[in-house]
Amino acid sequence: MTHVPRARASFALSPQERRGVYRAIYGRRDVRAQFLSDPVPDRVLARLLRAAHHAPSVGFMQPWNFIVIRDRAARAAVREAFVRERDRAAQLYEEPRRSQFLELKLEGILEAPLNLCVTCDPERGGPHVLGRSAVRETDIYSTACAVQNLWLAARAEGVGVGWVSIVQPAELRAILGIPEPVLPLAYLCLGYVSEFKDTPDLARAGWRQRLPLGDLVFGDRWGAPDLRVRATLERAER
Amino acid sequence: MTHVPRARASFALSPQERRGVYRAIYGRRDVRAQFLSDPVPDRVLARLLRAAHHAPSVGFMQPWNFIVIRDRAARAAVREAFVRERDRAAQLYEEPRRSQFLELKLEGILEAPLNLCVTCDPERGGPHVLGRSAVRETDIYSTACAVQNLWLAARAEGVGVGWVSIVQPAELRAILGIPEPVLPLAYLCLGYVSEFKDTPDLARAGWRQRLPLGDLVFGDRWGAPDLRVRATLERAER
Numbered sequence: 001m002t003h004v005p006r007a008r009a010s011f012a013l014s015p016q017e018r019r020g021v022y023r024a025i026y027g028r029r030d031v032r033a034q035f036l037s038d039p040v041p042d043r044v045l046a047r048l049l050r051a052a053h054h055a056p057s058v059g060f061m062q063p064w065n066f067i068v069i070r071d072r073a074a075r076a077a078v079r080e081a082f083v084r085e086r087d088r089a090a091q092l093y094e095e096p097r098r099s100q101f102l103e104l105k106l107e108g109i110l111e112a113p114l115n116l117c118v119t120c121d122p123e124r125g126g127p128h129v130l131g132r133s134a135v136r137e138t139d140i141y142s143t144a145c146a147v148q149n150l151w152l153a154a155r156a157e158g159v160g161v162g163w164v165s166i167v168q169p170a171e172l173r174a175i176l177g178i179p180e181p182v183l184p185l186a187y188l189c190l191g192y193v194s195e196f197k198d199t200p201d202l203a204r205a206g207w208r209q210r211l212p213l214g215d216l217v218f219g220d221r222w223g224a225p226d227l228r229v230r231a232t233l234e235r236a237e238r
Numbered sequence: 239m240t241h242v243p244r245a246r247a248s249f250a251l252s253p254q255e256r257r258g259v260y261r262a263i264y265g266r267r268d269v270r271a272q273f274l275s276d277p278v279p280d281r282v283l284a285r286l287l288r289a290a291h292h293a294p295s296v297g298f299m300q301p302w303n304f305i306v307i308r309d310r311a312a313r314a315a316v317r318e319a320f321v322r323e324r325d326r327a328a329q330l331y332e333e334p335r336r337s338q339f340l341e342l343k344l345e346g347i348l349e350a351p352l353n354l355c356v357t358c359d360p361e362r363g364g365p366h367v368l369g370r371s372a373v374r375e376t377d378i379y380s381t382a383c384a385v386q387n388l389w390l391a392a393r394a395e396g397v398g399v400g401w402v403s404i405v406q407p408a409e410l411r412a413i414l415g416i417p418e419p420v421l422p423l424a425y426l427c428l429g430y431v432s433e434f435k436d437t438p439d440l441a442r443a444g445w446r447q448r449l450p451l452g453d454l455v456f457g458d459r460w461g462a463p464d465l466r467v468r469a470t471l472e473r474a475e476r
Contacts, residue, residue: 011434012396013258020255021262021394025289025387042470049467050474051263053451055386058403060440062449068467071458089371101368119460130339130445131403133327138403140375141423144382148293149263151383152390156259158250165296165369165376177460185379196249202298207368211300213291220309222357222415229287229306232280236288 024152027196031160034193035111044157045114048190051153052118055146058138059130063122064146067176069115074175078187079109081171082164089166104205107164112189117176118147120183140185147186160193262390265434269398272431273349282395283352286428289391290356293384296376297368301360302384305414307353312413316425317347319409320402327404342443345402350427355414356385358421378423385424398431 012018049066057063069075086106090098109115120143122136132138147163154161164187172184202208214233219226250256287304295301307313324344328336347353358381360374370376385401392399402425410422440446452471457464 010396011431013261013394014254016252016254017258017261018394020251020258021390022285022289023251023255024259025292025391028292028294030294042466043474046467046470046474047260049455050451050471051260053448053454054263054266056266056268056389056401060438060446060448062454065454065456065460067456067458067460068464069458074458085372089366089368092366092371104368106369125446128327128330130327130342130440131344133330133404134323134406135403137378140378141382141385144379145386145389147379148383148386149390151294152259152387153263156251156256158248163294165373166371168372176458179460182460193249200298202368208298208363210291210298213288216291216300216303217287218303218305220305220307220312220414222303222305222417222420226306228280229284232284233288236281236284 020156024155028151028155029160029196030201031162031189031193032108032201033105034160034195035108035189035191036194037111037113038192039113040159040190040192044159047157048150048153048159052146052150055142055149057142058132059125061125061129061132061139061142063120063124063139064143065119065121065182067117067119069117069176075109075115077175078115078167078172081167081175082107082109085166085168100205100207104201104207106166108162108189108191109164112162112191114190116188116190117172117184118143118186118188119178120185122181122183140183143185147188154190158192159190160196162189163187164189258394262393266389266393267398267434268439269400269427269431270346270439271343272398272433273346273427273429274432275349275351276430277351278397278428278430282397285395286388286391286397290384290388293380293387295380296370297363299363299367299370299377299380301358301362301377302381303357303359303420305355305357307355307414313347313353315413316353316405316410319405319413320345320347323404323406338443338445342439342445344404346400346427346429347402350400350429352428354426354428355410355422356381356424356426357416358423360419360421378421381423385426392428396430397428398434400427401425402427
């Protein structure tokens with residue numbers, strides 16, 4: 001008699017719902033070049049923010065805030081800060097990498113109808129947040145999880161998101177009036193898109209490729225290959 | 239004639255798929271007390287790892303590794319490290335908070351059939367990772383996004399995940415042989431569950447409640463309420 005554990009599947013989502021989760025995960029792109037100017041309705045934006053707000057957080061700290069930026073002057077200022085940092089970063093590369101870097105489309109700050117800054121307040125919840133005694137940066141981990149929730153909900157809604165990390169936080173602070181010690185963790189561009197590409201921009205541009213997952217998985221100890229997982233991954237790829 | 243922008247919904251997932259994304263986001267819990275011992279099949283674990291591997295990463299850096307921990311001795315050692323840190327953290331609270339803290343169930347390291355350490359290698363991709371010039375910690379943000387992908391895929395599969403942050407990273411490094419400068423970012427417990435609770439454990443225990451989202455959303459500048467989003471959120475709650 002085969003033992004079929006009841007528990008296994010009983011809390012799984014339906015096949016269609018589960019497919020939605022994987023489609024959002026695999027179909028999510030870092031969008032830069034495909035933004036349309038169509039406005040994102042407030043009710044859609046509200047759903048994305050609510051998704052972010054339901055991220056896990058250390059000690060239920062919820063350290064995040066969301067600054068919705070519609071103002072064109074503010075966005076133009078962020079765009080200028082981006083250009084300064086991009087030009088500075090370009091100097092780190094030798095040719096031909098430098099020219100390739102400068103030709104990449106890396107943001108859609110002005111094309112996207114909405115920008116969103118997600119911040120992390122390290123003081124929220126007082127000095128002794130549960131679960132934060134050993135690793136103070138867990139507030140940052142929580143806020144990044146909130147960004148990912150928003151990103152996946154956006155993909156489900158057909159809204160593209162691009163994360164602009166090529167900006168000095170001090171410039172964002174000045175432009176958006178963010179006080180110390182609050183950290184502007186993510187600066188995002190949001191909008192409907194003409195297309196979601198099948199593969200990441202940097203892979204298509206030949207900048208860097210996806211790593212083989214099996215090489216990244218260890219069993220019980222760093223450096224020891226997990227042969228079971230590796231075999232399963234290889235079977236799935238055949 | 240009403241203008242219906244074609245772009246708006248054309249890349250949205252189907253209603254059922256979209257509902258799956260939101261169900262995973264809202265139904266995800268930090269599981270500690272409800273783990274069952276039923277094994278998680280390798281093919282399910284492989285799907286979760288693949289979901290994590292499809293997270294966004296700065297410069298397509300993919301700084302993560304995944305250590306799957308089945309070995310009971312290693313898990314027992316992590317459990318001991320947890321107890322040491324928990325007892326240390328308890329001293330930060332005054333009574334009655336201290337007793338309440340010590341009574342909380344905060345991990346399922348030995349009950350869950352699988353543990354998983356997600357690490358972040360800050361040196362992957364070389365010294366000048368695209369998008370990392372202004373904010374070096376973007377590798378950490380990327381790895382946290384990978385954890386959230388895995389967490390949502392797990393919820394879709396009916397697998398519970400609990401994040402144990404009450405452990406000193408140096409102890410994890412020693413137990414799992416993780417070399418410097420690789421960071422053990424998340425230590426997770428995974429397994430099927432007897433139940434996904436409706437609300438977070440810390441809310442149910444009266445430790446801390448969910449914050450009103452409207453208070454966390456600003457418009458164009460820190461501190462300026464976003465009246466449009468706030469009104470939309472309030473309408474949705476009525």
